Amino acid sequence: KQWYQRRVRGHFVLNLLSLQEDVILMALKPILFLLVTYLGYRYCSTLFENDRFFSHLSTLEREMTFRTEAGFYYMFFKIIVEAPTFLEDWRSLVNDTGTEYPSSINTLQRFNVYPEVVLGKMFRDFRGILEQFDMMKYFKQCYGINRAEGMDQVESCVGAGDLSVFYVNCIFVLSGLMVGFLFLLGCHLSENILGGLLTVSSFFYNHGEATRVQWIPPLRESFSLPFLILQTLLVSQTLKSGPSQSRQTLLVLATFCFALPWQFSQFVLLTQTLSLFGSYSLRFVKLEQITPVLDHVFIGYVISTICQFFNTMLISSMYVATYISFKVVLLLDQTVKVSNKIARFALDVAVFVLIAGLYKAISAWVLQLSDDAHIFHILLAKFTDYKDFHTMLYTCSKAFDFIEMETFFKLTLTLLLPTTLAVLGRLIYVFGATFFPSHKVKEESTTKPANKATKAKRKGAATVVSENVDDVSWESHAHLTYHVFQFMCYLGMAVILMRLKLFMTPYMCVLAGLAANNFVLPQNTKSRYVIVFLMLGAMSVQGMINIQKSLVIQGEFNSPQQEELFLWINKRTNPTAVFAGPMPLTANLRLSTNRYIVNHPHYEDQGMRDRTKLVYQIFSRKPGDEVHATLKSLGVEFAVLDKQWCTKNRPRIGCAIPEVWDLEDPLNKDRPTFCDDVPNYSHLFDLVYSNSQYRVLRVK
Numbered sequence: 001k002q003w004y005q006r007r008v009r010g011h012f013v014l015n016l017l018s019l020q021e022d023v024i025l026m027a028l029k030p031i032l033f034l035l036v037t038y039l040g041y042r043y044c045s046t047l048f049e050n051d052r053f054f055s056h057l058s059t060l061e062r063e064m065t066f067r068t069e070a071g072f073y074y075m076f077f078k079i080i081v082e083a084p085t086f087l088e089d090w091r092s093l094v095n096d097t098g099t100e101y102p103s104s105i106n107t108l109q110r111f112n113v114y115p116e117v118v119l120g121k122m123f124r125d126f127r128g129i130l131e132q133f134d135m136m137k138y139f140k141q142c143y144g145i146n147r148a149e150g151m152d153q154v155e156s157c158v159g160a161g162d163l164s165v166f167y168v169n170c171i172f173v174l175s176g177l178m179v180g181f182l183f184l185l186g187c188h189l190s191e192n193i194l195g196g197l198l199t200v201s202s203f204f205y206n207h208g209e210a211t212r213v214q215w216i217p218p219l220r221e222s223f224s225l226p227f228l229i230l231q232t233l234l235v236s237q238t239l240k241s242g243p244s245q246s247r248q249t250l251l252v253l254a255t256f257c258f259a260l261p262w263q264f265s266q267f268v269l270l271t272q273t274l275s276l277f278g279s280y281s282l283r284f285v286k287l288e289q290i291t292p293v294l295d296h297v298f299i300g301y302v303i304s305t306i307c308q309f310f311n312t313m314l315i316s317s318m319y320v321a322t323y324i325s326f327k328v329v330l331l332l333d334q335t336v337k338v339s340n341k342i343a344r345f346a347l348d349v350a351v352f353v354l355i356a357g358l359y360k361a362i363s364a365w366v367l368q369l370s371d372d373a374h375i376f377h378i379l380l381a382k383f384t385d386y387k388d389f390h391t392m393l394y395t396c397s398k399a400f401d402f403i404e405m406e407t408f409f410k411l412t413l414t415l416l417l418p419t420t421l422a423v424l425g426r427l428i429y430v431f432g433a434t435f436f437p438s439h440k441v442k443e444e445s446t447t448k449p450a451n452k453a454t455k456a457k458r459k460g461a462a463t464v465v466s467e468n469v470d471d472v473s474w475e476s477h478a479h480l481t482y483h484v485f486q487f488m489c490y491l492g493m494a495v496i497l498m499r500l501k502l503f504m505t506p507y508m509c510v511l512a513g514l515a516a517n518n519f520v521l522p523q524n525t526k527s528r529y530v531i532v533f534l535m536l537g538a539m540s541v542q543g544m545i546n547i548q549k550s551l552v553i554q555g556e557f558n559s560p561q562q563e564e565l566f567l568w569i570n571k572r573t574n575p576t577a578v579f580a581g582p583m584p585l586t587a588n589l590r591l592s593t594n595r596y597i598v599n600h601p602h603y604e605d606q607g608m609r610d611r612t613k614l615v616y617q618i619f620s621r622k623p624g625d626e627v628h629a630t631l632k633s634l635g636v637e638f639a640v641l642d643k644q645w646c647t648k649n650r651p652r653i654g655c656a657i658p659e660v661w662d663l664e665d666p667l668n669k670d671r672p673t674f675c676d677d678v679p680n681y682s683h684l685f686d687l688v689y690s691n692s693q694y695r696v697l698r699v700k
Contacts, residue, residue: 029193033180036200041176043204045169046551047214053556054168056145058154060566062164063592065557069601070218072587074167076113080120081127081163093117100608101578101596102635109309111602115223115261123166136161151560171217178211178226179203182506185233186513189483194532199513201536203506205414205543208550209407210505221502223261228268229506230254232486235272235293239285239479243292251293255300260307263604266317268503269301271493273322275485277329281348283341284431284481287330298323313372313604316363318356325355370606382496389664390609396655399499407501411508413542419512419535420487426520427484477519487511561693565640566592568689568696573638580615580631581640589640598634619645620661621671624681631699638688641695646675 049055052065066074076093083089093113094106107113130136140161144153160166179200186199203210213222231254234247259265276293279285305314314320329348338344363369378394380386382402394400411417487507494504514520516532562585569577570593579589583601590597599612611634617627618639631639645657654660662669671677678685678697689696 029184029187029196032193032196033183036183037176037180039176039204040179041172043207044175044211044214045172047553048168048172048217050551050553051215051555054165055158056156057557058145058156059164060563060592061154061557061559064559064562064566064588066218066588066591067216068584068587070216071591072601073111073113073116073218073220074164075587075591076107076111077116077120077123077167078163078591080117081123086121086124089120090117098594098596099590099600100611101598106309108307109311110605112220112261112263112308114307115220119167119170122170123163126166127161130161168217171213171222174223174226175211175213178229178506181226181229181233182509185229185236185510188233188236189480189510190513190516191518192516192528194528195513195516198516198532198535199509201539201543202414202416202419202509202512205539205546206411206416206505206509208546209410209501210509211502220262220264224258224265225502225506227254227258228265231258231297235276235297236479236482238293239279239289239482240476242289243296248292248296251296252300252303255297256303259301259304263313265304266301266314266319269297269319270317270322271489272297272486273319273326275482275489277322277326277348277352278485279478279481281329281345281352282481284434284478287333289479291330294323294326312367312369316360316367316369317372318360321356321359321363322352324359325352328352328355372604373606374604374609379496387663389613389660390603392655392660392663393603396652396660399497401498403495403498403501407498410546411505414546415535415539415542416505416508416512419515420508423511423514423520424484424487427480427514430519431478431481431484477517480514480519483507483511561691562588564691565689565694565696569593569595572689578635578637579640580618580634580636580638582642582645583612585640585642598636615639616657616661618674619657620665621658621668621673622661622665623668623671624674624677624684627674628681628684628699636699639685639697639699641675641678641697643675643693643695646673 054062054065057065063071063074063078079092080086080089083092093108095104096107097104099105099107108117127136130139138159140157140159142155142157145156146153158165160169182203183196183200185196187193187196189195190198207214211225212219216222231251234251234254238247238251255269259269273294276285276290280287280290301314301319305311308314329352332351333344333348336347338347374390374394377386377388377391378400381391381395408417487504490500490503490507494501515535516528518528521531566589569579569589573593573595575594576596578596578598579586580598581589583599583603586597586599587601589595590600599608599615603609603612614630614634615636617630618641620627647656647658654663658673678687684700686698686700687695688698
């Protein structure tokens with residue numbers, strides 16, 4: 001009897017300790033979330049400062065650091081901040097005549113600049129409060145900076161009261177939130193905090209392969225990806241635990257915040273729909289699990305589309321096509337019963353593909369839409385010999401290459417790739433076995449160890465963690481199939497286009513956190529700590545080296561030729577002058593001089609692609625009189641020639657703009673380039689400015 005009483009007391013103590021551990025871990029989660037969020041913010045801001053020496057740049061230099069489309073988006077933030085009133089600026093955004101002169105466009109419909117609208121309004125209010133209470137001196141300090149010999153001293157301002165500092169720091173806060181959401185997603189999937197720590201550590205150790213926000217903050221992905229991670233977490237929670245009003249409201253909001261800033265979001269949501277379809281068609285998730293996810297994600301997307309004034313590219317997107325086809329499949333499954341698993345799967349796939357294809361074809365025909373045609377041309381060029389002018393401007397960029405083997409080598413050194421493959425292999429084995437009855441994984445209720453655990457629990461013993469993964473019900477982990485399919489989609493995207501590894505690598509970090517999940521790797525509470533910390537130790541060997549290499553990078557932005565060009569334009573040209581030139585330059589020209597431009601780097605619109613091709617005749621071999629006629633038809637007053645764009649001195653053969661024109665315009669292949677031949681057309685063009693890199697021609 002005494003022995004029995006001591007045993008009961010021992011079990012009571014164990015249960016109490018276990019309960020205390022759960023309470024401690026629950027209390028730690030929000031603390032760790034805030035900690036990793038701050039670390040993410042701090043790490044990105046430090047890398048950016050080290051690379052650009054941003055705190056010591058003048059306002060003009062800071063604007064020039066936002067190259068190509070980054071400067072294009074920052075331009076709208078600056079316009080909003082400097083407008084007399086916010087309402088007046090709103091009107092100028094929906095009726096903009098200076099960005100695609102002489103056309104009037106709705107920038108809120110075309111360019112996904114709502115983040116700049118929100119941040120611009122926030123800065124105006126923040127600045128107003130500081131000025132009202134005479135506190136600006138505490139949030140903005142300015143001082144003179146001596147530069148290289150021959151360059152004037154400039155004023156540089158730091159603090160949240162400076163518009164560029166405010167802007168980039170808001171983006172870095174979002175990048176920190178992305179790390180925090182990754183932590184929560186890792187905790188959710190692994191069902192413990194250790195999985196979250198494993199996910200976050202993997203992300204920091206592979207930071208250079210997972211994000212580029214630290215180098216180019218204003219890109220659309222910087223605003224969208226944090227909300228994609230949050231949305232993925234909410235989708236996974238709904239698939240696992242079922243819908244709830246608060247969760248579904250958050251899912252709509254997260255989808256809206258993800259879709260609104262980034263036009264590419266429609267393709268990400270397409271992969272999500274495909275992943276959900278894969279999980280459903282194989283019957284790993286049920287109708288009542290999948291329907292609330294599909295519908296609430298679509299609601300968020302619809303609200304985003306409305307805010308973008310019913311952008312036709314969003315209406316006819318493949319995401320909308322697959323959503324409609326998925327709903328048809330769900331309706332069909334409720335009316336047509338097919339007992340054979342393979343036949344049912346084949347029927348679902350056939351209907352899904354047919355309906356999606358029909359919707360896409362019909363919507364594109366009705367709306368007369370060709371804006372997204374370049375995407376299919378890029379994919380065609382990746383796998384065939386297809387080439388055209390617009391496709392080569394994309395595929396000549398390294399970011400549009402197939403992924404490099406070096407990427408996988410780097411991910412292997414930090415053990416991220418081996419860990420991910422091991423987790424994937426285990427999940428595919430377990431779920432593959434459940435799909436075939438002859439190899440079905442045993443459920444917890446039918447296994448002997450589970451019965452022992454149940455009996456022990458009835459006696460008041462501490463809960464026993466199963467040592468055998470077969471004793472853990474796969475049905476409670478069926479939501480993991482969605483993550484397997486989603487990763488496969490991201491992997492395929494990254495392999496085809498290297499720049500899309502920003503989806504693949506963070507998701508690998510999430511899957512690596514599953515190593516702390518008992519369903520994936522059989523373990524008890526004690527062994528889990530040992531396994532995770534051993535993995536962290538092994539990952540840290542190369543991971544800490546990667547972090548140290550990133551932190552020692554020291555750079556300083558310097559572009560005197562471009563600065564001289566912009567100063568000349570501000571001083572010597574009319575405020576309403578119209579310019580044309582290379583896309584990366586015109587974006588910064590519009591930002592720093594507020595002159596009108598006829599082309600810019602937002603290349604997703606068919607009209608802009610056609611217009612840019614016309615402008616790029618200045619880098620072709622066409623006769624000067626033909627180039628002159630084209631520029632006059634566009635209303636161009638000044639054309640800017642960049643020396644680097646005029647020559648064939650490019651890293652890749654066939655990728656210089658004159659070489660691209662040789663493919664497009666073979667009749668003039670033997671002529672000199674317009675850049676070299678322009679002195680012979682002095683009756684059509686005046687050389688009004690030149691330095692070692694740029695020439696400005698006035699179109700007569």
